[in-house]
Amino acid sequence: MTSPAALPPSLTAVLDRLLPWPDDGTRADAPVAVDATDRLLLAEAAALVPGAGPAGVVVLGDRFGALSVGALTLGAERVRSHTDAVDAEAAVAHNAARALGGPQDADRITTSGALDPALLDGARLVLLQLPKGLAELTEIAEAVARYASDDVTLLAGGRVKHMTRAMNDVLGDRFTAVHATLARSKSRALVASSPRPEARTADPLHPVRARLTDAELLAAATPTSGGEAPGHVDVVAHGAVFAGAALDHGSRFLLSTAARWPGAERVRDAVDLGCGSGLVATVLALRYPEAHVVATDRSAAAVASTRATLAANGATAGLDRSDAAAGLPDASADVVLLNPPFHDRAAVSTDAAHRMFAAAGRILRPGGELWCVYNTRLRFRGSLNRAVGPTEHVAQDPRFTVTRSRKA
Numbered sequence: 001m002t003s004p005a006a007l008p009p010s011l012t013a014v015l016d017r018l019l020p021w022p023d024d025g026t027r028a029d030a031p032v033a034v035d036a037t038d039r040l041l042l043a044e045a046a047a048l049v050p051g052a053g054p055a056g057v058v059v060l061g062d063r064f065g066a067l068s069v070g071a072l073t074l075g076a077e078r079v080r081s082h083t084d085a086v087d088a089e090a091a092v093a094h095n096a097a098r099a100l101g102g103p104q105d106a107d108r109i110t111t112s113g114a115l116d117p118a119l120l121d122g123a124r125l126v127l128l129q130l131p132k133g134l135a136e137l138t139e140i141a142e143a144v145a146r147y148a149s150d151d152v153t154l155l156a157g158g159r160v161k162h163m164t165r166a167m168n169d170v171l172g173d174r175f176t177a178v179h180a181t182l183a184r185s186k187s188r189a190l191v192a193s194s195p196r197p198e199a200r201t202a203d204p205l206h207p208v209r210a211r212l213t214d215a216e217l218l219a220a221a222t223p224t225s226g227g228e229a230p231g232h233v234d235v236v237a238h239g240a241v242f243a244g245a246a247l248d249h250g251s252r253f254l255l256s257t258a259a260r261w262p263g264a265e266r267v268r269d270a271v272d273l274g275c276g277s278g279l280v281a282t283v284l285a286l287r288y289p290e291a292h293v294v295a296t297d298r299s300a301a302a303v304a305s306t307r308a309t310l311a312a313n314g315a316t317a318g319l320d321r322s323d324a325a326a327g328l329p330d331a332s333a334d335v336v337l338l339n340p341p342f343h344d345r346a347a348v349s350t351d352a353a354h355r356m357f358a359a360a361g362r363i364l365r366p367g368g369e370l371w372c373v374y375n376t377r378l379r380f381r382g383s384l385n386r387a388v389g390p391t392e393h394v395a396q397d398p399r400f401t402v403t404r405s406r407k408a
Contacts, residue, residue, distance in 0.1 A: 145175060303319050
């Protein structure tokens, strides 16, 4: 048995070839392609991979391919993989080809867009980079307990500072055996096995469904042609979606400015950039019934949630899973609505917001408008001026600011 404290030299050599793609790793502030949690999980998995069978290894939440490539190097014939972020999915494919020798080896990783039976059926070993939210972990644990093999082992690793006792409880509700490994390099793994019989048959908690009657939401969803305001808006949210099945404060504040959004005569194409649960996309589809609405997000959970939320409200929109609207053509929108993320776990990170500002500037037609809500202390107005065009302050409350940027 390989000691959990060390990796085989052959595996270390392979991991050293990985890059934090699309970054080349040369920037001082670049992410690392293989972190301490990856190494800990692979060390713990080394003795389990050979016994998992030809297609018994599943990897969830791989960031740059370390877990998928590592499992193949440890002896897995094939790996099934699911990553919520489309850019992480691309990074796994890129690094697999780079580290394993070519595209033919990368084909040994089968990618799935959902936590479904096709991904987990027959899985005997699941490697997971712990998500930041308990709702997402709950949905993952539900799926593993429901669809994987009876003798599955789930290895879930994370940085100690981000782990909580509640994570043990989530796993303990669905597996009879749960324990934590010793911490190494400030990372730790939770080991869960023996799915509870009731967890294999119980109705899943996710996706969550709710019926919302927030005044700002209903007013914004009222057709501009003068139709009646809806009596409610339903929302469906998978565990990885920000704010779940609720209307977050930033989006509520953005919706409160709807009376000042462009009129229907000016909106042929509208985009919800970073669609999350799909509430804003649904508002756009109901408010501008003659317009073509597109909802875009890099998250598979967000796109699935938006699809379900639109359907629950009898609304239609195009769906695009890409990073910062990369799947949308230039100069294709008259109005874009954006509530950008500004956290990476507990740290403030504005990288995604700036990519999204640039995307809005690219996809807007001349004269088109970006309506953006953001945490006031981030002071994004100058960045919006540069990325999109002249930006004016529309509204502010104790926490958030709404701006309108017009494409020159």
